[in-house]
Amino acid sequence: MNPFKYGCAVDGKYFCQRPKLAKRLREYIKSGQNVVIQGERRMGKTSLVLETVRGMKGIALFHADFLCVRDQSDLCKRLLTAIARLESSEGWLAKTIKTFAYLKPTFSIDPTSGAPTLSVDARLASEPTTLDAILDTLLAQTAKRKVCAVLDEFQDILDLEDGERILAIMRARIQLDSNTPYIFLGSVRNRMTNMFWHPSSPFYHSAAAFPVGGIDPDDFFAFISSRFAIGRRSLDRAAFDVISSIANDTPGYIQEFCDAIWDETTADDTIDNSTIERALNSVFSREQEHFTTFMRQLTAHQTRILKSVATLGGKAVCSKEFLSASATYNASSVKVALSKIEKAQILYWFDGDYRFVNPFFREWLRRQ
Numbered sequence: 495m496n497p498f499k500y501g502c503a504v505d506g507k508y509f510c511q512r513p514k515l516a517k518r519l520r521e522y523i524k525s526g527q528n529v530v531i532q533g534e535r536r537m538g539k540t541s542l543v544l545e546t547v548r549g550m551k552g553i554a555l556f557h558a559d560f561l562c563v564r565d566q567s568d569l570c571k572r573l574l575t576a577i578a579r580l581e582s583s584e585g586w587l588a589k590t591i592k593t594f595a596y597l598k599p600t601f602s603i604d605p606t607s608g609a610p611t612l613s614v615d616a617r618l619a620s621e622p623t624t625l626d627a628i629l630d631t632l633l634a635q636t637a638k639r640k641v642c643a644v645l646d647e648f649q650d651i652l653d654l655e656d657g658e659r660i661l662a663i664m665r666a667r668i669q670l671d672s673n674t675p676y677i678f679l680g681s682v683r684n685r686m687t688n689m690f691w692h693p694s695s696p697f698y699h700s701a702a703a704f705p706v707g708g709i710d711p712d713d714f715f716a717f718i719s720s721r722f723a724i725g726r727r728s729l730d731r732a733a734f735d736v737i738s739s740i741a742n743d744t745p746g747y748i749q750e751f752c753d754a755i756w757d758e759t760t761a762d763d764t765i766d767n768s769t770i771e772r773a774l775n776s777v778f779s780r781e782q783e784h785f786t787t788f789m790r791q792l793t794a795h796q797t798r799i800l801k802s803v804a805t806l807g808g809k810a811v812c813s814k815e816f817l818s819a820s821a822t823y824n825a826s827s828v829k830v831a832l833s834k835i836e837k838a839q840i841l842y843w844f845d846g847d848y849r850f851v852n853p854f855f856r857e858w859l860r861r862q
């Protein structure tokens with residue numbers, strides 16, 4: 495069985511311990527401090543938070559995920575589902591359904607996680623009072639027992655038509671609940687920064703900043719090589735460093751790469767550069783369709799700029815070297831092209847650097 499997992503939160507033996515971060519997070523949770531967790535996509539934010547809370551005794555986990563939330567009724571459904579999952583007993587589920595009977599809740603089982611999911615009547619759940627009622631129920635729970643409330647992909651609430659109103663309502667409730675640690679997670683750094691550090695935002699300065707970067711390379715090497723060892727594949731540090739660098743030191747992409755390497759190897763193999771190359775080609779062919787879709791969106795000029803970012807990096811995009819590599823005379827036309835590429839979600843800008851959302855696409859472009 496393939497010992498690598500990607501594209502979802504990981505736990506148990508699939509989770510590489512991050513003791514320093516977990517210790518800091520536990521301290522915040524114990525003291526009831528709200529925290530805002532920021533980091534690039536697939537860095538392991540959700541896994542870290544869920545695994546840490548699950549490992550703490552006497553704390554119930556409330557986990558609502560707002561990824562691509564569509565409207566208030568969808569948001570209410572996700573909050574209610576998270577309330578229904580606060581306890582795994584059937585009695586608790588029945589009680590939640592009874593409390594919200596007026597929303598005509600329907601119960602189903604999530605096919606991937608096997609966890610209960612509640613749907614509600616969309617028209618009734620769009621009423622402003624419904625959101626208040628659901629948040630009041632959550633607060634009634636947090637008043638009774640120690641809960642850690644995890645609000646994942648929190649920045650997506652901003653995309654709702656009435657996102658600001660909803661955020662203001664949530665903020666007012668959260669403010670009342672000063673003993674409960676609320677953990678806000680977001681993967682779009684710039685937007686999370688605006689939400690928590692812009693003076694006009696309702697969440698301004700309301701939580702401690704908690705950045706999550708890559709996993710310590712020594713720890714992750716030990717973890718990944720032990721996963722390969724399960725199938726008698728051997729991985730040395732130099733090969734791991736090559737894998738990690740191609741995957742932009744991002745745990746989710748490293749695991750995806752290792753999954754492809756696993757498929758290219760059998761027991762007693764040693765992973766070397768030629769294995770890595772074969773696995774990379776297999777990742778490229780899995781992603782070929784995405785890469786072609788990305789390319790179709792770009793003009794010839796934008797493609798040249800993107801290739802220059804792939805080969806020269808995204809920091810000095812106005813340098814002579816960058817302009818000449820992109821056959822461009824004009825720095826402002828580079829900026830216009832980059833903004834189009836950013837809108838297409840191929841690159842994102844952070845900390846003075848244009849970075850590839852998907853590091854395999856960068857690698858693929860480098861080889862074209």
Ligand SMILES: Nc1ncnc2c1ncn2[C@@H]1O[C@H](COP(=O)(O)OP(=O)(O)OP(=O)(O)O)[C@@H](O)[C@H]1O
Nearest residue numbers: 500501502510535536537538539540541681746749
């Ligand atoms: N501690 C860890 N140990 C091993 N693998 C990890 C760890 N954390 C993350 N990963 C890898 O990264 C993938 C994504 O993890 P997770 O969903 O927790 O990240 P995230 O930062 O929340 O991602 P997203 O930005 O998509 O929400 C996992 O499926 C796994 O492959």
Ligand SMILES: [Mg+2]
Nearest residue numbers: 539540541646
């Ligand atoms: Mg996540």
